[in-house]
Amino acid sequence: MVSLRSICGTVAFAVSAMMLVVAGQAAARGYGAAGCGLGSSVIGPTPGFSQVFASTTNGTSASQTFGITSGTSNCDWEPNSQARAFIEGNREAFVKEMARGRGETIVALTTIAGCVDASQVGNRLQREFRRLVPDVSTSDAKVSERVIELLRNDANLACMDLS
Amino acid sequence: MLIVLFAMLFPDHARATEPAADLEATIAEARARDLASGAQWLHLGHWRRTGLPPFRGFESQSDGPAFFLHPRGQNEPEAELESTLRALFAPPSPTPVDRDDPTTWHARCRFPARFLFLSRALSLDPAALPAIDCPGYREYRDDLEADGVSLVFSSYYLNNPASAFGHTLLRIHKRRDGFATRSDLLDTGIDFGANVDDDNAFVYAVKGIVGLYPATFRKLAYAYKIRQYADYESRDLWEYRLRLTAEQLDMLVAHLWELGSTHFDYYYFTENCSYHIIGAIAAAVPEAGLLDRVRSPVIPADTVKTLAETPELVESVAFRPSLRSTFFSRASALDDEEREVVARLADDPEFQLPAGWSDERKVEVFDAAADLFDMRHARELFEEADSPRANEKRDLLARRADILAPSPEHDVAVPHEKAPDLGHPSRRLRLGPAFDDDGNAAVAVGFRFALHDLADPSAGYPDLAQIEMGSFAMRVSTGDTPRVVLDDFSLVRIVSLNSLDRFVRLPSWHLHLGARSVTDRACSSCEVATARFGAGLAKSWWRDRIAAFAFADARVEAGHDLEGIEDEAVRAGFGPAGGFRVALHPRVHLVGRGGWLWHPEQRPRAPWRAEATLRWALTQRHGLSFEGVAERGVQRGQALLHFDF
Numbered sequence: 001m002v003s004l005r006s007i008c009g010t011v012a013f014a015v016s017a018m019m020l021v022v023a024g025q026a027a028a029r030g031y032g033a034a035g036c037g038l039g040s041s042v043i044g045p046t047p048g049f050s051q052v053f054a055s056t057t058n059g060t061s062a063s064q065t066f067g068i069t070s071g072t073s074n075c076d077w078e079p080n081s082q083a084r085a086f087i088e089g090n091r092e093a094f095v096k097e098m099a100r101g102r103g104e105t106i107v108a109l110t111t112i113a114g115c116v117d118a119s120q121v122g123n124r125l126q127r128e129f130r131r132l133v134p135d136v137s138t139s140d141a142k143v144s145e146r147v148i149e150l151l152r153n154d155a156n157l158a159c160m161d162l163s
Numbered sequence: 164m165l166i167v168l169f170a171m172l173f174p175d176h177a178r179a180t181e182p183a184a185d186l187e188a189t190i191a192e193a194r195a196r197d198l199a200s201g202a203q204w205l206h207l208g209h210w211r212r213t214g215l216p217p218f219r220g221f222e223s224q225s226d227g228p229a230f231f232l233h234p235r236g237q238n239e240p241e242a243e244l245e246s247t248l249r250a251l252f253a254p255p256s257p258t259p260v261d262r263d264d265p266t267t268w269h270a271r272c273r274f275p276a277r278f279l280f281l282s283r284a285l286s287l288d289p290a291a292l293p294a295i296d297c298p299g300y301r302e303y304r305d306d307l308e309a310d311g312v313s314l315v316f317s318s319y320y321l322n323n324p325a326s327a328f329g330h331t332l333l334r335i336h337k338r339r340d341g342f343a344t345r346s347d348l349l350d351t352g353i354d355f356g357a358n359v360d361d362d363n364a365f366v367y368a369v370k371g372i373v374g375l376y377p378a379t380f381r382k383l384a385y386a387y388k389i390r391q392y393a394d395y396e397s398r399d400l401w402e403y404r405l406r407l408t409a410e411q412l413d414m415l416v417a418h419l420w421e422l423g424s425t426h427f428d429y430y431y432f433t434e435n436c437s438y439h440i441i442g443a444i445a446a447a448v449p450e451a452g453l454l455d456r457v458r459s460p461v462i463p464a465d466t467v468k469t470l471a472e473t474p475e476l477v478e479s480v481a482f483r484p485s486l487r488s489t490f491f492s493r494a495s496a497l498d499d500e501e502r503e504v505v506a507r508l509a510d511d512p513e514f515q516l517p518a519g520w521s522d523e524r525k526v527e528v529f530d531a532a533a534d535l536f537d538m539r540h541a542r543e544l545f546e547e548a549d550s551p552r553a554n555e556k557r558d559l560l561a562r563r564a565d566i567l568a569p570s571p572e573h574d575v576a577v578p579h580e581k582a583p584d585l586g587h588p589s590r591r592l593r594l595g596p597a598f599d600d601d602g603n604a605a606v607a608v609g610f611r612f613a614l615h616d617l618a619d620p621s622a623g624y625p626d627l628a629q630i631e632m633g634s635f636a637m638r639v640s641t642g643d644t645p646r647v648v649l650d651d652f653s654l655v656r657i658v659s660l661n662s663l664d665r666f667v668r669l670p671s672w673h674l675h676l677g678a679r680s681v682t683d684r685a686c687s688s689c690e691v692a693t694a695r696f697g698a699g700l701a702k703s704w705w706r707d708r709i710a711a712f713a714f715a716d717a718r719v720e721a722g723h724d725l726e727g728i729e730d731e732a733v734r735a736g737f738g739p740a741g742g743f744r745v746a747l748h749p750r751v752h753l754v755g756r757g758g759w760l761w762h763p764e765q766r767p768r769a770p771w772r773a774e775a776t777l778r779w780a781l782t783q784r785h786g787l788s789f790e791g792v793a794e795r796g797v798q799r800g801q802a803l804l805h806f807d808f
Contacts, residue, residue, distance in 0.1 A: 090348070090386055092544055093394060096533050099560035101569035108346035108386070122569055129564030136553040 079163045080148050083112050087144035095133060095143075101126035113151050114161030121157055124150065185291045186252040190245055192285060199241035202449035203280050207418060209427075209442060210240050211454075224434060224442070226377065227425030229266050247277050254293045262299055265424035272297030273424065276417035276446065283410075300420055303382075307351055309416045311336040313402040313481070314440065315352075316467050316583050317392040319625055321659040326396070327630050328614065329463040329583065331437045333444075334385050334402060335416070347483075352385040353419055355439045357429035378429035378436075380422040380443070389483065395541050397487035401583055403470055406478040407447060415447035432460040441466045451476060460632075462613055464583040464623070471584035480582060484575040486541070490534040492575040493527070494666065501528050506665050508532035509539065512559035522566050529563035530570050535666055580749070586623025587783055588807040589613045595788075595803035597638050605638040605648075607801045617658060617744050618754045618788065620780040626707040626746070627660035629673075638801075649690055653677040660712050662703035671701040671712055681725065682797055684767045685734060691722030697740055713741040718760055727765055736760035736770070750780040771795060784808065 097103025236243035250270030593609035612633030697714030727734030740758030
């Protein structure tokens with residue numbers, strides 16, 4: 001450890017001030033493990049999607065004793081928590097791929113929900129896009145709830161892993 | 164003794180007296196075979212040799228007390244091994260187990276990798292050990308479903324200096340059996356990072372350098388890392404999948420679990436994310452000697468090279484394009500009219516498409532426009548879910564969804580030459596003759612800690628970026644009175660060029676902090692500290708093979724002998740600067756720069772300077788540069804050979 005530190009001493013101080021000022025600001029905004037299930041990136045304390053990301057910054061700080069957790073979700077007890085966490089955590093990409101009717105987030109959701117065919121799921125989500133995302137005031141939780149409801153109620157999609 | 168005590172207190176565990184005999188024999192065998200000084204054990208405890216003979220010793224880089232069972236475990240691998248064996252043989256503790264506190268767990272649940280190693284090395288008989296159930300560890304393994312592991316390199320990101328050198332993390336691949344379509348997004352990421360709890364940037368900076376932040380390993384959905392790097396920051400990801408045996412993978416998974424219970428003091432330059440990510444891999448393949456080949460300062464791309472250079476370790480390399488790369492790939496497949504429509508749509512989601520277009524054509528422009536929109540407004544979209552931008556995006560997507568057809572799959576061509584392991588090494592030594600226009604000869608020498616400049620071969624690096632840290636350039640004159648002149652010292656020098664484009668209009672900028680010798684009327688060959696910043700525009704053509712840039716610059720210099728503002732030892736100037744870069748060949752680059760700074764009420768009033776470099780990279784490590792510098796009254800040329808290592 002001692003030998004490894006040595007190089008820093010010479011350059012460290014001034015570089016630290018200059019190079020990391022911006023870094024500090026970025027870091028202060030905060031990426032880190034957090035949250036209800038998400039163990040996700042935390043970006044800003046704003047409502048909606050970010051709220052999900054940020055839902056517990058309490059997990060981010062140094063007080064977290066065990067960073068390698070056993071579950072995917074801290075809300076594993078809620079129904080369909082994995083699907084919800086996935087939709088909300090991948091919001092920007094997922095909504096875009098809903099509109100496109102295909103994409104890797106749709107494939108992933110198909111697997112999580114245990115549906116038969118990703119292209120059918122994509123087709124259905126694309127068809128219902130305007131209803132599922134009527135406007136931006138629709139919260140992420142609402143969007144994911146509607147998506148899950150849609151998948152669950154469509155017998156053709158046969159999404160077996162949704163309850 | 165503890166065991167005997169337990170046996171007395173809890174007669175249920177009477178069998179514990181039997182293992183005790185095994186235990187002493189096992190400890191004796193471990194000692195006789197000197198397992199504690201073997202590579203595997205030292206890697207599992209993250210012990211490194213410290214000090215000089217005869218005071219050589221060990222110190223673990225792990226700084227969390229929960230990581231050691233012996234009070235002096237951090238410095239005594241042998242004592243720790245013995246304590247570990249004793250704890251593994253111990254019956255379950257009667258105190259209740261707290262799922263969030265590893266110190267309440269049985270050693271087998273706490274240190275599954277140590278257990279794995281010791282039971283293999285000492286052929287421990289499972290029947291001789293107490294039966295222990297580790298629900299947390301079991302769930303963790305079930306969740307990972309590990310089938311393989313990749314080291315992921317997230318490319319250079321100059322807009323955030325903390326990421327300027329790139330970043331590395333691990334991706335644990337899930338088994339695919341039965342899931343032909345299982346997505347990458349369901350895999351797990353293991354990241355290592357400092358836990359920052361200061362809002363003050365300066366405090367963060369200083370603490371980050373001197374190791375005052377604890378850093379931990381964290382497990383998170385790999386999808387979030389993709390969202391963060393590939394989408395939010397638009398950085399390409401390179402995934403180096405490792406060729407591990409089932410046993411090595413088992414060891415890695417078990418060891419990552421162990422690492423969850425400890426922290427490491429974070430040092431920005433040495434014990435940083437990349438160092439410890441390599442340290443975790445090294446614990447699974449101790450015989451590869453990975454850590455011995457990682458040098459300080461630890462540059463993330465260097466750790467990728469370390470893996471790539473290890474025979475048989477990298478199985479395959481995969482590329483995941485950033486949002487930016489995806490967009491430009493989409494745009495390059497469009498014709499001019501379509502590109503125009505894409506640009507208009509990204510500005511105005513209501514823009515009406517020309518009449519008579521086929522659905523295929525509409526889909527292509529909508530899909531490209533949505534990517535462009537996400538790329539331009541990434542920050543706002545992530546941070547404010549109900550912003551006006553989010554509204555525009557929603558409207559754009561709704562129009563796309565109205566065309567009821569799935570988008571065709573878009574494959575981005577892999578830029579193979581940009582794979583980070585192909586880059587030249589990060590440190591550099593230079594040497595060669597120099598002459599000035601008065602006929603004086605000198606020997607020019609240079610050294611650079613890191614990393615890359617515009618004249619270097621661009622394999623493995625971004626074309627239009629320069630980032631240097633700790634770089635020196637000196638001349639030793641060979642006349643009757645040898646003299647050393649410091650031509651340049653760069654604490655940090657960054658050039659970030661963003662080519663202006665129909666779709667992206669980002670400013671370019673450069674920054675230099677360091678010292679140099681001044682040879683104008685303000686002083687004769689005196690050393691000054693210098694800080695220079697410029698912002699402006701850049702444009703590149705022909706796939707970045709030709710680039711030109713122009714900046715508005717400001718510079719402040721201070722030095723003991725300098726005659727500056729009102730006879731103070733400080734001067735300040737501002738003015739235009741600019742330059743060009745031509746890639747004559749992937750290994751041959753010509754770079755020219757010049758600037759003219761106006762120093763009001765100072766002498767000289769308007770110093771100018773122009774310089775040019777022609778560099779030919781002979782091999783990945785060697786190169787030859789011809790460099791010329793001209794300033795008022797001085798012209799100088801030098802020819803330098805460099806060696807990267």
